[in-house]
Amino acid sequence: MFSVTPDFNTDVNVHEHTMVLRKVREKKIEEMKSRTSASLIPESMKHVEEDEEHKTTARNLKELGQQRLTMEERKKRRRALDNLGIPSFEKFLADKNASLKKREIEILQLNIGLYCNQACNHCHVESSPRRKEMMSKEVAQRCIELLDKSPSIKTVDLTGGAPELNDQFRYLVSEATARKKEVIDRCNLTVLTEPGQEDLVDFLVKHKVRIIASLPCYSLKNVDTQRGSGVFEKSIHGLMKLNQAGYGADGSGLMLDLIYNPLGGFLPPEQKALEAKYKTELSNNFGIVFNSLFTLSNMPIKRFADFLYRRGELQEYMDLLVRNFNLATVDGLMCTNLVSVGYDGKMYDCDFNQQLALGMNLTKSSSPTVFDVQSLEELKGLAVVADSHCFGCTAGNGSSCQGATTA
Ligand code: SF4
Ligand code: SF4
Numbered sequence: 001m002f003s004v005t006p007d008f009n010t011d012v013n014v015h016e017h018t019m020v021l022r023k024v025r026e027k028k029i030e031e032m033k034s035r036t037s038a039s040l041i042p043e044s045m046k047h048v049e050e051d052e053e054h055k056t057t058a059r060n061l062k063e064l065g066q067q068r069l070t071m072e073e074r075k076k077r078r079r080a081l082d083n084l085g086i087p088s089f090e091k092f093l094a095d096k097n098a099s100l101k102k103r104e105i106e107i108l109q110l111n112i113g114l115y116c117n118q119a120c121n122h123c124h125v126e127s128s129p130r131r132k133e134m135m136s137k138e139v140a141q142r143c144i145e146l147l148d149k150s151p152s153i154k155t156v157d158l159t160g161g162a163p164e165l166n167d168q169f170r171y172l173v174s175e176a177t178a179r180k181k182e183v184i185d186r187c188n189l190t191v192l193t194e195p196g197q198e199d200l201v202d203f204l205v206k207h208k209v210r211i212i213a214s215l216p217c218y219s220l221k222n223v224d225t226q227r228g229s230g231v232f233e234k235s236i237h238g239l240m241k242l243n244q245a246g247y248g249a250d251g252s253g254l255m256l257d258l259i260y261n262p263l264g265g266f267l268p269p270e271q272k273a274l275e276a277k278y279k280t281e282l283s284n285n286f287g288i289v290f291n292s293l294f295t296l297s298n299m300p301i302k303r304f305a306d307f308l309y310r311r312g313e314l315q316e317y318m319d320l321l322v323r324n325f326n327l328a329t330v331d332g333l334m335c336t337n338l339v340s341v342g343y344d345g346k347m348y349d350c351d352f353n354q355q356l357a358l359g360m361n362l363t364k365s366s367s368p369t370v371f372d373v374q375s376l377e378e379l380k381g382l383a384v385v386a387d388s389h390c391f392g393c394t395a396g397n398g399s400s401c402q403g404a405t406t407a
Helices: 014-036 041-050 052-083 089-094 137-149 169-178 200-206 220-227 231-244 271-286 302-310 314-323 327-332 351-355 388-392
Strands: 107-111 155-159 182-187 210-214 256-260 293-295 338-341
Touching: 014 231, 014 271, 041 052, 052 302, 052 314, 052 388, 089 388, 107 137, 107 351, 137 169, 155 169, 169 182, 200 231, 210 231, 220 231, 231 256, 231 271, 256 271, 271 293, 302 314, 314 388, 338 351
Parallel strands: 107 155, 107 338, 155 182, 182 210, 210 256, 256 293
Antiparallel strands: none
């Protein structure tokens, strides 16, 4: 069982304090190694095979196919909103004199594959070790070509699945950083201790990749409940490895941010206050430091939508999202300055639309790919494809890939 380390709050100066933390982490990593060095994949496969939610999703997928399943899910959300007397998201925005249009594209987000060493219950992309879809070299090269042709892009944001386990991950990181772009790795932390990934931290340091990592709580019970047995301890080990390499330390230039999402059908708490709590808990209990915490709402799609529906809570959750609609979130929505590309090269306004197969609104094609445009700058001014799930981004303080969209 994971033991909590003593209180690290000391009155020594910052340098000494940092040295103390380093030593404590070193010791802790050694202690943990025997428990965290095995791959998580067999445990995740077992979970996929035995967990009722995963079994139902697999059965439905087999019976209905992905397209019908997505349509059925959409109908359920629409029905819930009809029962509440809520119009479409677009009409709802129009009634408030708002709309969603693409501004200058600054972020190229690549979902490079659905393979993951974990199989989290609320995963909005339904990843697991069973998913084998991965981006090809041809698509990856085209994304780099578009990067060259689209100077407005400042950031390449790599997601998955576990992006690091994808064949094109290191190619994309190397090419994008060579072009002086900020590169984000959306890391699940447990990948850092997967066998075969021993050199991953060094690779990330070398390219100064910014890590944005999921950690839905600072307690073992809550993390393992949402993300699977053994995930918390492996995540803590991963964070310690990153800290030892300089990630999260002031002045290192190695950014480490964490992501919180609620464990059920409720909205995240205020971001700054939760960040302070995380910093205290992780520092006091494990000697872990990080830069910022981002809070994300759970989107009512895929596994989370199924979970709510089976519990008869989908309408209640949609009601919560609509009641907490916040007009101030709209300007900061990620779909306005981001293009999301799937492993197969198809383009979307955001990763959620990607999972719902809602392609971008390009007149020449209903499911445009990276081969249909010459530059991502062509997309400026395009209307964003919105639907009922978008209420998940505009509730409370807002929700985007970089957390709340309002202060
Ligand atoms: S780690 Fe992320 S991508 Fe993998 S199953 Fe969990 S939520 Fe999905
Ligand atoms: S889900 Fe969110 S980010 Fe995606 S199109 Fe809707 S509002 Fe925009």
